Amino acid sequence: MSRDDIKFDRIGAKYATYKTHASITADDEGHAVTLTADGTVGLGSSGDPLIGKLLKYDDDGYGSVQYAGYAVFDGVSGSLPSEKDAVAVNGAGKVIAMTSAQLLTMHHKLPTVQSVDSSTYKVVVLLS
Numbered sequence: 001m002s003r004d005d006i007k008f009d010r011i012g013a014k015y016a017t018y019k020t021h022a023s024i025t026a027d028d029e030g031h032a033v034t035l036t037a038d039g040t041v042g043l044g045s046s047g048d049p050l051i052g053k054l055l056k057y058d059d060d061g062y063g064s065v066q067y068a069g070y071a072v073f074d075g076v077s078g079s080l081p082s083e084k085d086a087v088a089v090n091g092a093g094k095v096i097a098m099t100s101a102q103l104l105t106m107h108h109k110l111p112t113v114q115s116v117d118s119s120t121y122k123v124v125v126l127l128s
Contacts, residue, residue, distance in 0.1 A: 008114065008124050012069035015055065020063045029057055031093030032073050033065060041065055046091040047102055050111045052127055068128045075116065075123040086110035087125055095123050 021042025033054045034044035041051060041063065052067040073087075073095045081087050081097035087110075090096045098110070114124045 008070040009072045010066070010069060013066050013071070014068035015064050015066055017062055018065050020054075020057060020061055022061075024054070024057060024063065026057045028054055028093060029063075030054065032089045032095050033093075034089045043091055043093055044089045046096065047088050047099070048091070049098075049102075050087050050089050050095060050125070050127075066127065069126070070114065071125055071127055073123050073125055075121045077121055080116050080118060080121060081113045081123060083113050083115060085113045087113060087123070095125065 019040040021036045021040055024042055031043060031054050032050055033041040034048040034051050036042035036044055041054065052065040053071045053073065054063050055066055056064040075081065076090055076094050076096055079096060081095065085097040087095040088098045088102060111125050111127045114126050116123050
């Protein structure tokens with residue numbers, strides 16, 4: 001039996017309902033999100049802390065966010081994070097590596113990269 005195709009996506013997943021930023025639409029499902037206001041998630045700005053993955057957007061301005069467990073995100077071609085990097089959002093629904101300066105300001109467990117597929121730009125992240 002080959003283990004080359006083990007899938008980590010959603011192992012140990014936990015979900016919560018959040019209010020969504022006014023700019024979020026159904027097209028943003030599957031994107032990396034951050035807190036943009038009290039109890040509200042959005043795509044944020046490059047370098048904002050990753051909160052989770054928007055799985056479902058509802059027209060009532062709320063959405064389901066995976067905030068724990070393993071999740072697969074799109075990375076940015078040419079600047080993929082490395083394994084064990086802490087990650088942030090890039091402001092367009094993808095993940096990037098946090099800088100050292102950003103790491104110094106964080107006071108909680110950070111989402112970390114578990115593996116990267118450089119051919120598809122898919123990044124497996126353990127959220128918490």
